[in-house]
Amino acid sequence: MTSPSNTAASNIADGCAAPDQSAPIPASVDLQKETVITGVVTNADGEAVGGAYVRLLDASGEFTAEVVTSPQGVFRFFAAPGSWTLRALSRHGNGDLTVDATRGVNEVGVSVSS
Amino acid sequence: MSRDTALVSADWAEKNLDAPGVVFVEVDEDTSAYDGGHIPGAVKIDWKTDLQDPVRRDFVNQEQFSALLSEKGIANDDTVVLYGGNNNWFAAYAYWYFKLYGHRDVKLIDGGRKKWELDARPYNKDVPVRAATQYQASAPDLSIRAFRDEVVQAIGVKNLVDVRSPDEFAGRLLAPAHLPQEQSQRAGHIPTALSVPWSKAANEDGTFKSDDELAKIYGDAGLDGSKDTIAYCRIGERSSHTWFVLKELLGHENVKNYDGSWTEYGSLIGVPIALGDEPGKA
Numbered sequence: 001m002t003s004p005s006n007t008a009a010s011n012i013a014d015g016c017a018a019p020d021q022s023a024p025i026p027a028s029v030d031l032q033k034e035t036v037i038t039g040v041v042t043n044a045d046g047e048a049v050g051g052a053y054v055r056l057l058d059a060s061g062e063f064t065a066e067v068v069t070s071p072q073g074v075f076r077f078f079a080a081p082g083s084w085t086l087r088a089l090s091r092h093g094n095g096d097l098t099v100d101a102t103r104g105v106n107e108v109g110v111s112v113s114s
Numbered sequence: 115m116s117r118d119t120a121l122v123s124a125d126w127a128e129k130n131l132d133a134p135g136v137v138f139v140e141v142d143e144d145t146s147a148y149d150g151g152h153i154p155g156a157v158k159i160d161w162k163t164d165l166q167d168p169v170r171r172d173f174v175n176q177e178q179f180s181a182l183l184s185e186k187g188i189a190n191d192d193t194v195v196l197y198g199g200n201n202n203w204f205a206a207y208a209y210w211y212f213k214l215y216g217h218r219d220v221k222l223i224d225g226g227r228k229k230w231e232l233d234a235r236p237y238n239k240d241v242p243v244r245a246a247t248q249y250q251a252s253a254p255d256l257s258i259r260a261f262r263d264e265v266v267q268a269i270g271v272k273n274l275v276d277v278r279s280p281d282e283f284a285g286r287l288l289a290p291a292h293l294p295q296e297q298s299q300r301a302g303h304i305p306t307a308l309s310v311p312w313s314k315a316a317n318e319d320g321t322f323k324s325d326d327e328l329a330k331i332y333g334d335a336g337l338d339g340s341k342d343t344i345a346y347c348r349i350g351e352r353s354s355h356t357w358f359v360l361k362e363l364l365g366h367e368n369v370k371n372y373d374g375s376w377t378e379y380g381s382l383i384g385v386p387i388a389l390g391d392e393p394g395k396a
Contacts, residue, residue, distance in 0.1 A: 017143035017161075017200050053228055055318070063313040064279055065290050068147075068199065080286075089318065091234040 022070035025105075029078075035101050037084065038076040039108040041069050043092045048073030049112060052090035059083045088112050117325060120209075120362040122195060122221050124229045128236075130195075131155050137188050137244075140227070141165075141198040141208040151237030153197065153230065157186050157244065161204045161351070165211060173373070179215050180251040187244025193219040200351075201320045202226035203312075207354040209362075210371055214259060216252025222358065228320035258361070260344045260370035262378055265304065266385055270396025273343040274307035275332075277356040278376065282348070283309040285389040289348060299380035302387040304346070305394040310335045312352045315359045328359055342368040346375040 025036065041052045050071040056064045059082060069075045069088075077084075079101055086097045086108065093114030099106060122130075130136055131154055138156035140148045148158040159165065164182055167174055174182065188194060194212060198205035205226055212220045223230070230237075260268075268274055281287040285301035303309070314331050315323055322328070337343065343360060345353040350373030361369040372379075379385065388394025 017204070020144075020146075051231060053232070062280070063311070064281070066201070080281075087318075089228075089232055091232060 018067040020070065021067055021076050022072050022074045025076075031104055033103070035079045035081050035103050036076060036105045037079050037086070037099055037101050037108065038074070038105060039086075039110060040073040041075065041088045041090065041095075041110050041112060042073060043090075044111070044113040049088075049090050049092055052088050052092075052112065054110065055087045055089070057085040057087060061085065086110050116365060117322075117363050120221060120358070121224050121322065123224050124233055124235060127153065127195060127197070127223050127230075135191070136193045136195060138195045138197070139186075139188075139208070141196055141204045142200070143204055144199075147199055147227065149239070151239055154236065154238045154240070155242050156197075157188075157242060159186070159208060161207065165208065173211065176215065176251045176253060179211075180249045183249035183251070184247050187247055188249060189247040190249060191218070193221065195221045195223060197223035197226040197230070199227045201228060201313075201316050201355065203351040203355050206358045207351040210258065210354045210357055214254050216255060224322060225317075225320035232319055257368070258357070258370055260346075260372040262372075262374055262382065264370075265344060265346070265372050265374075265379065268342075268344055269304060269386065270306045271341075273337050273341050274304050275335075275337065275343060275345045275353075275356060275360075276303045276307040276309050277312040277345055277347045277353050278303075279311055279313075280309060280391065282376075283307075283311075284391050299377065300387055301380065302389045303376075303394075304379060305386050305388040306396050307346075307388075307393055308335045308337060309391070309393070310337075310356070312347070312355045315356060322359065322363060325363060328364055332360070332364070339366065342370070344370045344372050346372040346379070348376045349373070350375045 041049045043049050052069045054075040055066045056077045058064050067075050081102050084099045088095045088110045090112050093112045095110050095112040097110045138153050140152050140156045141159045143161040145160050196205040196208050276283050283303045288301050345356045347353040353371050357371040360366045
């Protein structure tokens, strides 16, 4: 007996929307190969900002990707080693941070203020 | 089509939430955003479960689309105002889809959910109850949908616009940088395709750039206005955003969205692929 683990819905190719930002990194992701940039967006009072838009810009300032923070303020990108800029937009204001990412998990924090 | 008929501002939307004959629809792949709070009165459409056939790799047919809109309480003569996350990618996909099935009056909220959030406009969690309708979709308008053979024949002949990120275009990445990269198909782009990432057309707050800015972006990229155009991305929703810009905002005549996009093309046997940052030769 095989269990019907593949539901019809899972046969449909995923779109390009971002997965749940606070979920654990899937086991299928090889952290020896991936460059993960992850962290929390906080406001001027140090509180996590959920629903913020975090944009990943490359070394030339060009847009690469964007995610929405989880209710805990968490975001995550799968990038490549090198220099990146994180730009957070929120109803509490905006903020930027430059990151020099290396292979594996790069943890950062981005604060926003108006 | 033009900006005046295809696009509404978040401000217009907030002032018309209760306008008769206007239905707000949130479209997303992940509908948890809708469930956590949405534009008051909006119904939701799930890009995956409502708009994709559950068995075949295709989207829903004319009868399925008629049944979906009937159940959602949307009538043929309603003004449908679409918005969503991801800078309106999925809403733009739905816009293209509504047009494909002949809906007369469809609009996008400029900036979608992002602009609504950044403006700190109100949400609620109430799911509206709308009486079912007898929606009748038209036969699909294939003048706006491209299929794979047509795309192969368009190499070196029509404008091909690859709207993925530069690294996906060059073959350095297989998916956008917010997704894990493991995929099975080949990387690269369709030879002769111009690289104009969808994001070039949007401001940081998700709204579309002005018509003058947009015309300059595609002109500078080498888009030949006298030729037909096919836009593609990885799976057809980012390219719907660009299709919307070229067809509905800039008014180009023959613009198609290739919804098979790179997940189909990059898995075909024997078709040409170009690597690197240049379009490549036919």
